Structure formats: structure tokens, C-alpha cells
Amino acid sequence: MTNALSDEDVPLSQRKPSATSKVLATGKKRKSVTVKSETSVAHDDDHAPLKKKRATATAVAQTKAQSSGKEIKTEEKSAKSSASVKASPSPSKASGKSTKLNGNSKPTTEPDSDSDSDDKPLAKRKMKKADSKTEGEETSTQEKEEEEEEEFYKWWEAESNDHSVKWTTLVHNGVLFPPPYEPLPSHVKLKYNGMPVALPLEAEEVAGFFGAMLETEHAKNKVFQSNFFNDFKEILKQCGGSQLKIEKLEHCDFTDIFNYYEEKRAQKKAMTTAEKKKIKEEKDKLEEKYKVCFLDGRKELVGNFRIEPPGLFRGRGSHPKTGKLKERVMPEQVTINIGPNTPIPQPPDGHEWAEVKNDNTVSWLATWKENINGAQKYVFLAANSSLKGMSDYKKFEKARELKNHIARIRKDYTKELKDELMANRQRATAMYLIDVLALRAGGEKGEDEADTVGCCSLRYEHVAFKPPNTVVFDFLGKDSIRYYQEVKVDQQVYKNLKLFKKAPKKFGDQLFDRLDPPTLNRHLQNYMPGLTAKVFRTYNASKTMQDQLDKIENKGTVNEKYVAYNAANRTVAILCNHQRTVSKAHEQSVGKIEDKILEIKMQRYRLKLMMAQLDPEMKKSDPEYFQPDAELDDATIDRLIDQIVQREKDKVTKKFQKENEKRAAENGELLPESELKTRMKVVEELEAEYMKQRKTGKVDIKNGMTVEKLQAQIEKLTERIVNTTLQKKDKEDNSTVALTTSKINYIDPRLTVMFSKKYDVPIEKLFSKTLREKFKWAIESADANWKF
Known part of the structure; x- marks a missing residue:
């Protein structure tokens, strides 16, 4: 074999795609609204930007959403009425037949087929029109519940339209900021060398963060202590406390602060039920207007509408930034995204928003940058919203589509494991690791970021070898969780990794020095539109779950079946390296x-x-x-x-x-x-x-x-x-294994629904209430015979 002569990849010969990726359902095209687009940070479990459905709203809803200057009320009945969407009958509906979102049935307008193809459009069903209510009409509780159930927007049954626009009208009340800092009582002080110190308020708040968690494992961590103290000294410098000469953490005594917060925790714990209820009612009242928004006239729940309060960053695993100060986010750092000609949410008194956008090609309501890793934070709709549901559905359908191409992809990268061009050989080896070991693609990190790596960013020191074909991987993965596996790999992969580590490479050098995630993803586009390295992780997780569930015998008690299901889930979690420390x-x-x-x-x-x-x-x-x-x-x-x-x-x-x-609480007579x-x-x-x-x-x-x-x-x-x-x-x-992450992000929820229906295990045992709401589309669309 000759050594590589060039650092450039040789592209695959042009192939005609075997299938065109199909969308949820074809609908009438609309003219796109031209707006300035904002690129959002992709989540780990997302693929290339996913298009969202734009629902049709009635003229009344649009007018109301754009002209109302009042705060959104969760009880507002008129908004519910205006949210009703009347979709035009689809071909399947017109013929009196319906289709299922289970991927196993063709629309009835097509010839019958026994194919297990995943290219199946959504059913296009006419939405039920909510009963109109005249002004002043009284509605019973039962009627209200029935109306709410009837008005639930079943997006998976609605006609799909232009996917480049996420919404037509959007009304919301912005974000909820944490309360201002409450100073410590005058007798509670940080002591330095045994003497009480009067700290500026900004520094006192930061000292309180550390003092409140003095007895935790975090506060005993040397890295946590060092990061905290460096930031604490910087805050002192900024707010004019340099003259206090606080130079060493070991001379600081946070005992009084710790005891103060312990006392407050004890008081909170000792509260009566009535007191707790009152506090909850006040909290709910404060949050009420932020919890919902109106998207194309439909009421939708908002997800993380609260701005995270300041504190000390903890991180997962051995995070190098643990203990650093999470700064208070101010309105001047927050960008609001809202519909045009719509009342802009009012920022706190004396403040202004960083910017107000009217970008209907993105689904976020607000965004800002956090100071720890410089990551962009977003406020999205809740997990059970139509936009998030469509995003999840498309993600899993993209993974299902990969099964039609995976055999060809594996055949090609297996052949290229021996390619004479080093760039191709590295790419093929990386594809093997991503496919077989479910490694993340990885990417370059800045000097001030956590030293976490993925496949493409593996370094010399991250792999070791045990003949004849065992590779020892040892590195920090996402969230600084250690990935340590001894894996038997293909003999050629073993040889390649040894070759990639060969001198003159040394400690700190990249193994895949001729490959990066963008290059890899561009190559994958040749096989399937929208295919990225991330799709493999979702595909392999769901495929593994399907294979594991197929092995379970349909016998025994519900609890025995539930344990078997968890064992299958655990296999996927181990594949994805979803580890946790024993609590x-x-x-x-x-x-x-x-x-x-x-x-x-x-x-x-x-x-x-x-x-x-x-x-x-x-x-x-x-x-x-x-x-x-x-x-x-x-x-x-x-x-x-x-x-x-x-x-x-x-x-x-x-x-x-x-x-x-x-x-x-009711001023009644107490029991003796x-x-x-x-x-x-x-x-x-x-x-x-x-x-x-x-x-x-x-x-x-x-x-x-x-x-x-x-x-x-x-x-x-x-x-x-x-x-x-x-x-x-x-x-x-x-x-030692976290099952929830794979269940939420990587395993197609329709597999869990199939298991529930086929094995007679209540869905309540498999999905929490939150997940049942998030995956309502899967629960209502998959049956006992659904296959990934």
C-alpha cells in the first residue's frame, strides 16, 4: 500500500439517489415570507435544521393575535375558539379512507402494498371545528373539557404546507427573570482570617452561592474551589472590593453563611401545607402569562420561559469549568422573536431588550448567550407543542429512511478501509466507528472549552491497542462523561487506527488529521439528502431497541415484561454511553x-x-x-x-x-x-x-x-x-446507566408504543406523564405491529 499523496478527499462517483426523502405530506405550496434568518444552535439529538409546519389560522385569529395589546390569559376562551383550524379535506379523507402515521401503510390513493417502506405521508384528516360559543353563554365543566380535547391540534393529521416558514402569527409575553438578590442579614458575614468582612452586594451574592453549598461534594472539589475563587476575586475587583485583600480561599470562613441558608432550608421544609399552597399560588400567578403563547392563533405551551438564576456552574462529569460563576442575565442581553405588528413584551422597568426580531423561519421566542461556554440559549415551545412534535417526528423518520441506504453505505466504507488515499481511509474508519460504536462525530474545541472529543477529534492518547484486534478507547465525551471501552473491531479498522497513530505523531496529535465533521457530512449527503453523522446515532439506537424488543417473549406478568423492556433500553443506553455515577x-x-x-x-x-x-x-x-x-x-x-x-x-x-x-388554615377547632x-x-x-x-x-x-x-x-x-x-x-x-436520555432522544417513541400495545403493558409504566404528552403523536399513530 502506498502512502497518501494528498490531503483532499476523493469524492464518490456520482450516484443517482435511490429514493427521494419524502415529507409528512404534500400540500399546496405557499409563497415564502422573506425575512432575515437566524441560525440556531442544533441540539445533540437534532439533525440538519428541520423544517416546521405552518398551520392555517382563521382571519379572526390572525387579527386578534396581531392587534391585542393585553397579556395572554390561559383561561381566555376566545383565543381557544380562534385557535380552531379547519383544514381542507385530503384525498384520503375525501375517499372515506384514512392513513396511519405508523409507516406501515400506504395512502389509500396508492395501490395496496405489503412493503415496510418508511416513505409514508401523514393522514390528511379534516380537523373538527370547535363549537362556537356566543358571548355570555355559560359552559359547564364537562363541556369545557370536551371542547379542550376537541381543539387539541393533531398536527400529524393536518395538511402539510410550506416548510420554510414556522409560523404566520406569534404572540407571547417574553421571559421571566429571576428575582433580585436579597442581601444577607447584617450579622451574617464572610470571615477572613477570623474577622467579619463587609462585602459589596455583588460579591456577597457570589460568596453566598459557595456558602450555601459548603457541605456538598462540589464545594470540596479542588477544581470547583479554584474556579469559584478566581471568579469571586474578579467580582471583588470589579465592584471596588480589592482593598479587602482577600487572597486565599483557605483563609475564608463561610460557616455563618452556610448556617443561615441551612436555617432557611429548614424553615421552608417546616412550612405547613397551607403556607406551601399559598406560595405556590403566588408563584403560579406570577408565571401564568409566560406559560402560553399563541402560534397562528392556537394556544401552545411555552417550554423554558424562565431565565436561569445566577449561581455556580456545576457541570457533569469532570468538567474543567465546574465552580465558575454563572452571571445574572439582563434584559439587554436578550433578543425577543415575535410576530410583526404585535405588542412587544415589556422588559423589566428601566431596561430594554437587546433586539426584537420578527423571524418566522425559526421557532424560538427568545435567545441570549450564557457566559460559561458562550453557548446560545433559547426559549422554545414546550415538548408537547406542535412544532417540537413535528421536529421529533422528522428526526425519527430521517433515521428510518437511513435503513434504505445503510447496506450500501456500509459496503462502500468497508471497501474504502483499504483505500490508497489516506483521506478516504480515515473517513471510512470514522464512519465505521460512528456506525458500529455509536460515537458522536465530534468537533474542534477552543482553549477555554471543556476537553471533550468525538470520533473526528480523537487524539493520539485516546486509543490503545490489545492484539489481535481490541482497541481501548479512553476520552471525555459529551458533558465531560468519560468514555472507556475495550472493543473488538474489524481487523482492518484495527490496522488503520494503529497506522493513524504511527510516528511522527505524538501525544496531543489528531488521529483523523485529514477529516472533520463538515467534510464527513458532505460526503454522507451523496447517499441521502439530509444525512449527517448524528442520524446514525438515532438509527442505531432505534434499530438496536427494535432488535432487543423482538427477542422478548410475550408471556409473564406485566412487571416481568417491564423489566425486560428496561433491559432492552439499557442495551441502547450502554451503546450510546449514557452513564451515570451510582448515587x-x-x-x-x-x-x-x-x-x-x-x-x-x-x-x-x-x-x-x-x-x-x-x-x-x-x-x-x-x-x-x-x-x-x-x-x-x-x-x-x-x-x-x-x-x-x-x-x-x-x-x-x-x-x-x-x-x-x-x-x-380554615380557622377551625384543633383536634386535642x-x-x-x-x-x-x-x-x-x-x-x-x-x-x-x-x-x-x-x-x-x-x-x-x-x-x-x-x-x-x-x-x-x-x-x-x-x-x-x-x-x-x-x-x-x-x-450506572441512565435510561431516560436514550428513551427521550434516540429511541423512536413508536417502538415503546408498539411494545405497550403488543405486550399489554400500560403505557403509563413506560412513559411518564411528561413523555406521554411529548409523544402524543406516537401514542395515537403507532399500533402493535409497528416496525422501525
Whole structure:
């Protein structure tokens, strides 16, 4: 093999694309609105900029959205009415047939096919028109709920229009800034060399950030301490505190500040239910107007409308900037994006916005730059909004489209692993690592950024070799999470990586010195429009999940199937390197589950004692059945009894206290202490029963109890033991793996919906309420036979 003669990639021969990427559904084209475009920062799980659907709004809605100068009210009925969209009938609807968003059915206007192609348009269904309400008409709660359900915008069933424009009208109330800093009491001071120091307010706030978390692991981290103190000294310098001569962190005493914030935390924890409720009501009232916006006349929830308060950056993993000051964001740093001829949200008194845009080609409502990494922050619509839903749908459909090209891509890069041109060989090797190991593409980092790398930015020191074909990868990935894997790779890939590391390369040098992500992505465009390295990660995660779910037998209990589903999810999370450190509470949490199992076994043993008392012959015929479980020795039983009794006492006491709190809030008469003693007698009777069992080996049997009833209860307890044991195993298996990231960002949600419907596992066990709202489109469109 000859060495590479050029640093330039040789492009692949021109190929005719095998398929054209299809959109959600074809609709009537509209003339694009010409505006200045703003490039947004792509999320890790996003692809090339995804186009959003522009919904058709009624003239009334547009007029109302553009002319109203009032704050948006969540209860505003007229806005709901104007949000109703009447879409023109689609061909499928006109023919009386419908299509599904499951990728397995062709539109009925096309010939029937058994193909599993993913090029399937959305169903075009006529939207239901909301019942109009005359002014002053009273609507019952039930009617309101029905109307809200009817008005839910099912974008996946609506006709798709021009994708270059995200909205026609947009009205919102801007962002919510954190409250101003509240100075510490005059007696609470930072001490330096044992002496109280009067800090300028700006510096006092920063000192409070560190003092409040004095006993955390973060504050004990040397990097955290160093970064904090450097920024603290800079703030002192800026606000005229240089004369204080605070030069060494070890001479600073934050104890008084820590105790002050600990006391405040304790006071908050000790608040009554009524006090907490009042605070929540005030908070909700303050946030109410920021929670919703009107997009083309439709009411949509806003996602992260709160500006993050200042504090100390923590970061994930071994982040080099941990402890640095997250500065307070001011209105002068925030750019607002809103519809033209629409009232601009008012900034806080005495302030102005950095800029006000009317860019309908982007979906963000506000943006600003944070100071830690210089990253652009955005306010988007909520996860369950139509725009975010369409973005998710397109992302997963793009990944599904890759399955039509993956065989050709793999064939080509396998061939190019031996290419004489070094640039091609590096590109092929990188594609192998991205495809097989699900590595991120990576990119160049500035000197002041975290030293995180991906495939294209791997350096000399990040790989080691174990013959015959094992490669040891050790580097910091996204969020400074360590990626350490010993992987057996293709023999040619092994040879190539050794070649890329060959002298004169040394520590710090790039392995892929003739490749970068843009070059790689341009090459991938030859195979499929919109294909980038990121799509491989979504594709492989979903494909792996599909393969794992196919291995699960449709038998056993719901809990057994749920554990099997989590095991499949865990395989994907490991592939994507979604690791986490074992939490401090993990051991305690597992211990509680173990105690719960022992308590159930003890309860089962009590029932067996009752059976033996009712029918002594049963014990004679099968004495082993009536023995306690091996774990239930005398010391364990005594501990469990004490534990159960104390827990019941705590329950009675807390319930009594809550009832009195409620009565006090309503100015009612408080329950006397004698009432608590009366209630506590039930617990004392339970304790007496346990003591009797320990002394005599007998248990009081309630009237009407029979052997048959006891057997039925024993069977239920045995099932609970099995289920709780599965829960414990699942918790232990997932202690170092984060399942949520892959479930939200990389696994097509329709796979989870398919599993739920095919295996009769409630979707509530698989998706939280938040995810059920986010993936409503998947829940309503996929069936038990859906395939990725």
C-alpha cells in the first residue's frame, strides 16, 4: 500500500439517489415570507435544521393575535375558539379512507402494498371545528373539557404546507427573570482570617452561592474551589472590593453563611401545607402569562420561559469549568422573536431588550448567550407543542429512511478501509466507528472549552491497542462523561487506527488529521439528502431497541415484561454511553426494597401460622411449607417489627398534624392531643399482636377467616414478592446507566408504543406523564405491529 499523496478527499462517483426523502405530506405550496434568518444552535439529538409546519389560522385569529395589546390569559376562551383550524379535506379523507402515521401503510390513493417502506405521508384528516360559543353563554365543566380535547391540534393529521416558514402569527409575553438578590442579614458575614468582612452586594451574592453549598461534594472539589475563587476575586475587583485583600480561599470562613441558608432550608421544609399552597399560588400567578403563547392563533405551551438564576456552574462529569460563576442575565442581553405588528413584551422597568426580531423561519421566542461556554440559549415551545412534535417526528423518520441506504453505505466504507488515499481511509474508519460504536462525530474545541472529543477529534492518547484486534478507547465525551471501552473491531479498522497513530505523531496529535465533521457530512449527503453523522446515532439506537424488543417473549406478568423492556433500553443506553455515577441514595434505596421484601415474607409467614391453627393436619402433612423463610431469623424479625410499628406511628402522627394544619388554615377547632392518643391505640394493638406471635408462635385469627381465604392472600403476597424482587434487580442493573436520555432522544417513541400495545403493558409504566404528552403523536399513530 502506498502512502497518501494528498490531503483532499476523493469524492464518490456520482450516484443517482435511490429514493427521494419524502415529507409528512404534500400540500399546496405557499409563497415564502422573506425575512432575515437566524441560525440556531442544533441540539445533540437534532439533525440538519428541520423544517416546521405552518398551520392555517382563521382571519379572526390572525387579527386578534396581531392587534391585542393585553397579556395572554390561559383561561381566555376566545383565543381557544380562534385557535380552531379547519383544514381542507385530503384525498384520503375525501375517499372515506384514512392513513396511519405508523409507516406501515400506504395512502389509500396508492395501490395496496405489503412493503415496510418508511416513505409514508401523514393522514390528511379534516380537523373538527370547535363549537362556537356566543358571548355570555355559560359552559359547564364537562363541556369545557370536551371542547379542550376537541381543539387539541393533531398536527400529524393536518395538511402539510410550506416548510420554510414556522409560523404566520406569534404572540407571547417574553421571559421571566429571576428575582433580585436579597442581601444577607447584617450579622451574617464572610470571615477572613477570623474577622467579619463587609462585602459589596455583588460579591456577597457570589460568596453566598459557595456558602450555601459548603457541605456538598462540589464545594470540596479542588477544581470547583479554584474556579469559584478566581471568579469571586474578579467580582471583588470589579465592584471596588480589592482593598479587602482577600487572597486565599483557605483563609475564608463561610460557616455563618452556610448556617443561615441551612436555617432557611429548614424553615421552608417546616412550612405547613397551607403556607406551601399559598406560595405556590403566588408563584403560579406570577408565571401564568409566560406559560402560553399563541402560534397562528392556537394556544401552545411555552417550554423554558424562565431565565436561569445566577449561581455556580456545576457541570457533569469532570468538567474543567465546574465552580465558575454563572452571571445574572439582563434584559439587554436578550433578543425577543415575535410576530410583526404585535405588542412587544415589556422588559423589566428601566431596561430594554437587546433586539426584537420578527423571524418566522425559526421557532424560538427568545435567545441570549450564557457566559460559561458562550453557548446560545433559547426559549422554545414546550415538548408537547406542535412544532417540537413535528421536529421529533422528522428526526425519527430521517433515521428510518437511513435503513434504505445503510447496506450500501456500509459496503462502500468497508471497501474504502483499504483505500490508497489516506483521506478516504480515515473517513471510512470514522464512519465505521460512528456506525458500529455509536460515537458522536465530534468537533474542534477552543482553549477555554471543556476537553471533550468525538470520533473526528480523537487524539493520539485516546486509543490503545490489545492484539489481535481490541482497541481501548479512553476520552471525555459529551458533558465531560468519560468514555472507556475495550472493543473488538474489524481487523482492518484495527490496522488503520494503529497506522493513524504511527510516528511522527505524538501525544496531543489528531488521529483523523485529514477529516472533520463538515467534510464527513458532505460526503454522507451523496447517499441521502439530509444525512449527517448524528442520524446514525438515532438509527442505531432505534434499530438496536427494535432488535432487543423482538427477542422478548410475550408471556409473564406485566412487571416481568417491564423489566425486560428496561433491559432492552439499557442495551441502547450502554451503546450510546449514557452513564451515570451510582448515587449516594442507591444503597439506601435498595436496602428499603430488601426490607420491603422481608416484611412481605414475614406477613406471609403470619398467614401460614393462621392456616396451621385452623387446620393442624396441613402442617403435619407439609411441615416445611409452614417454616419461615431462611432470611427471617429472630434478630431480623425483631428489627422488622420495630420498623413496621415505628412507621405506623409516624403515619398516624403526620396525618394528625396535617389535619390540624388544615383546621388552623380554615380557622377551625384543633383536634386535642387525646385524639392522637386514641388513634395511636390501633398501632399499640398491632405491636401487641406481633409480641404475642414472638412469644407463643400463634396469631389472632379474625372472625370469618378460612383456609381458602388465607391461601388466596398467600398467593397475592407471593406475587408481590416476585414483583418487588424484579423491581430490586431492575434498580441494581440500572444503577450506572441512565435510561431516560436514550428513551427521550434516540429511541423512536413508536417502538415503546408498539411494545405497550403488543405486550399489554400500560403505557403509563413506560412513559411518564411528561413523555406521554411529548409523544402524543406516537401514542395515537403507532399500533402493535409497528416496525422501525
